[in-house]
Amino acid sequence: DKQMDTKLRDVLAHFALEGGVSSVILYGSGHIHDTYAVKNSQPECPDYLLQRVNHHVFKNVPLLMENIEQVTEHLRQKLQDIPGARPEEEVLTLVPTQNNQSYYHDPEGNFWRVYLLLEGTRSYDIVETPQQAFEGGKAFGRFLALLADLDATQLHDSIPDFHNIENRLRLLAEAVKQDPVGRVAQVSKELGFVQQRAEEMSTIRRLGREGKLPLRTTHNDTKFNNVLLDKYDKALCVIDLDTVMPGYVAYDFGDAIRTTVNKAAEDEADLSKIKVDYDLFKAFTEGFLQETNAFLTEEEVNSLEPGVRLLPFIMGVRFLTDYIDGDNYYKIHFPEHNLQRARAQFRLVEVLEENRERLQNTIQKTSQAYKAVAAEQLR
Ligand code: ADP
Ligand code: MG
Ligand code: MG
CATH class of the missing domain: 3.90.1200.10 (Aminoglycoside phosphotransferase (APH), C-terminal lobe)
Incomplete structure (x- = not known):
């Protein structure tokens, strides 16, 4: 609805995004967080994935985000040294906030983060083959x-x-x-x-x-x-x-x-x-x-x-x-x-x-x- 859309756009304004936001839609089939796909209004700029982290399941979001920063950085470094690897697509990339944090903590107590959306990918709930x-x-x-x-x-x-x-x-x-x-x-x-x-x-x-x-x-x-x-x-x-x-x-x-x-x-x-x-x-x-x-x-x-x-x-x-x-x-x-x-x-x-x-x-x-x-x- 309109109110939710406004809220999500307010949240996104805290992140250092390129281009502009054209749409924000609920995405994926995760059971833990609220996940949204953010389409860019500029065709040459990336799409994003916005998540509201479930802080009832994860009681200490700042520490968890430190883990994710460490692990994604390590993976990126390693992949850069492997011939033929594609670090941009093979590891998640966090998009920082305007003041260079890995997450945004809103006044209501929610934690938000943004990743680059990996285009043309999908996940399956059930393995078939x-x-x-x-x-x-x-x-x-x-x-x-x-x-x-x-x-x-x-x-x-x-x-x-x-x-x-x-x-x-x-x-x-x-x-x-x-x-x-x-x-x-x-x-x-x-x-x-x-x-x-x-x-x-x-x-x-x-x-x-x-x-x-x-x-x-x-x-x-x-x-x-x-x-x-x-x-x-x-x-x-x-x-x-x-x-x-x-x-x-x-x-x-x-x-x-x-x-x-x-x-x-x-x-x-x-x-x-x-x-x-x-x-x-x-x-x-x-x-x-x-x-x-x-x-x-x-x-x-x-x-x-x-x-x-x-x-x-x-x-x-x-x-x-x-x-x-x-x-x-x-x-x-x-x-x-x-x-x-x-x-x-x-x-x-x-x-x-x-x-x-x-x-x-x-x-x-x-x-x-x-x-x-x-x-x-x-x-
Ligand atoms: P949960 O903990 O709720 O399962 P996930 O981080 O697994 O949350 O994300 C939910 C779904 O969103 C995933 O199953 C996947 O389909 C999609 N997704 C997550 N991150 C990305 C990404 N960077 N690019 C594209 N799709 C993604
Ligand atoms: Mg999941
Ligand atoms: Mg999960």
Whole structure:
């Protein structure tokens, strides 16, 4: 509407844009921020992408923006040194405000930022073909590879304990103890499922503490729709950098696999529809390891399969906790929605467990094949 349009144009006036604003329209299918495409009135000037950052999810936007500045600068530097790379299209470019800040904080308390709009690109919510899965793996793998020499401890935890399963389990135990809406009796089966796996699911963090897995700069929200593909369906750019912070590579691999190999919805009610599409798994793994195999340690390669089970487990624990708590965090569309989401994620964990050996073999074989190729090239 008119009022909103005026507001958005007022916000845009704080940024150092070239040319003029012709239109501002709602854009994309993100669930977290409000995203708008800004068309330029001058044909020779760029279009922009305006975002209002969700500061309920991200409690410290200035720190998060510092992370994004550091990471995009690092990526740009690295890409400039790679022959044939196109830094303008392969990394997000923040457009500064008139007083050279990376975001604008409006009087109502909202945070706004502007990126260059990457023309002719699109993102997909669902992976349809192995080619797309391969491109997704390549994009997230390359992202990790280019950031492998950025000291992760330089970055802030934009959401503290985001993929910390031990902490998620503590929060679940707390909710069970409180039982604020009397739902615990109804979920004993799910609680048993969690209990049985609690120890094993903490392995990655334990190995990290023991110094056997390195903390790296990871993306932490590696859904397929956070990769922009070009018109030939080739991966161009990894986007949605709000959760970039120190983490383990198994988190990025695991969350990508969670959202790639299961074509059923995240909250699928019919558990028999939850399956592992092996071809998509294999293709993603090949793309991912093509880019990362050279720098991953043996322990990290071994951690990828456990990561695949860990990420849906974490999501299930979070949904279950919210259900027991009385649905405070996730938006629900019907009374038992969070329980249904938890069950779907736990079913996915089960089918991944059933396929465990096959997935582990694929990872190992792919890794060894790339090692052999690299050794051949050295001769
Ligand atoms: P959310 O956290 O809400 O998912 P995203 O940063 O992923 O927000 O952006 C939402 C959508 O906007 C993306 O899925 C993508 O389609 C589109 N998008 C984001 N950044 C750009 C960009 N620089 N150029 C073109 N499209 C973009
Ligand atoms: Mg997104
Ligand atoms: Mg996001």
